[in-house]
Amino acid sequence: MTVLVEKHPGYRQITLNRPDRLNALNAAMHGALVAALAEAEADPECRAILVTGAGRGFCAGQDLGDVAVKDDGPPDLKEVLERYNTLVRKLRGLAMPVVCAVNGVAAGAGANLALACDIVLAAKSANFIQAFARIGLIPDCGGTWFLPRLVGTARARALAMLAEPLPAATAAEWGLIWQMVEDDRLIAEAQALAARLATQATTALALMKRALDAAATNPLDRQLDLERDLQAEAGASPDHREGVRAFLDKRPPAFTGRRR
Ligand code: LHQ
Numbered sequence: 001m002t003v004l005v006e007k008h009p010g011y012r013q014i015t016l017n018r019p020d021r022l023n024a025l026n027a028a029m030h031g032a033l034v035a036a037l038a039e040a041e042a043d044p045e046c047r048a049i050l051v052t053g054a055g056r057g058f059c060a061g062q063d064l065g066d067v068a069v070k071d072d073g074p075p076d077l078k079e080v081l082e083r084y085n086t087l088v089r090k091l092r093g094l095a096m097p098v099v100c101a102v103n104g105v106a107a108g109a110g111a112n113l114a115l116a117c118d119i120v121l122a123a124k125s126a127n128f129i130q131a132f133a134r135i136g137l138i139p140d141c142g143g144t145w146f147l148p149r150l151v152g153t154a155r156a157r158a159l160a161m162l163a164e165p166l167p168a169a170t171a172a173e174w175g176l177i178w179q180m181v182e183d184d185r186l187i188a189e190a191q192a193l194a195a196r197l198a199t200q201a202t203t204a205l206a207l208m209k210r211a212l213d214a215a216a217t218n219p220l221d222r223q224l225d226l227e228r229d230l231q232a233e234a235g236a237s238p239d240h241r242e243g244v245r246a247f248l249d250k251r252p253p254a255f256t257g258r259r260r
Pocket of ligand 1: 020021024060061062063064065067077080081105107108109110129131132134135137140
């Protein structure tokens, strides 16, 4: 199985599972990952997802043994790239939060797969490598979009062009990720975070994802209109009513995640 799925109360843990290839993505693994995300989305009990990797790496990006480099002309990378685009669109569009626990090296599309998730934790020993330049490619899997927005253009350009490993501590310091965690605490912390998110107001979290992504390109005026419209949706959710009642009753809220 190239992808392992564990069901926990409220969330699913999806583990990339080709440890001997540092979880490099081949066509079968892409299919399994997208299917696991779709199954999680279809399960009403699932209100958060945790993505991590088996073994010493998180993901070494595209399996370079799985793409044909030909002597007589350029390889057809468009089809391969469509798979990555489907994956990134799926992660960003999921109506629930996605936590990523980067347990080791995250290289190429593996690094940008992590950045496509909502909250990224990384083990102290992990690092992020925009490895593309080393093989004559540009950052893909959303990399050229995520990097400048997360760390600014000066750092984005150097990360992309130099393709040097960025240690987890610097990634956290620069705001590329949410937090660095001691290696032996990573999975427990990531699971606690996913479990906690699974008890929150899921509709509001899903709408936040939409608002924050749109903010990257919207002028303020359009963003204000979008906030008004999405807030109306959040305000119509049972969890909004529950949150206000719980506040007034001075008790913790019992959110259900139901949209209506
Ligand atoms: C691998 C890989 C790998 C296969 C390690 N593939 N086997 C999109 C569209 C189309 C085409 C191309 O790409 C893309 C998007 C991309 O992701 S491009 C970027 C692809 N990724 C890379 O270029 C990274 C390649 N890997 C590395 O540079 C190193 O493995 C890193 C720095 C990640 C880790 O280095 P080490 O810790 O020294 O491990 P290692 O190199 O010894 O790797 C362990 C094994 O995993 C090794 O196999 P072996 O049989 O010798 O034990 C590697 O060959 C294999 N492996 N990455 N991407």
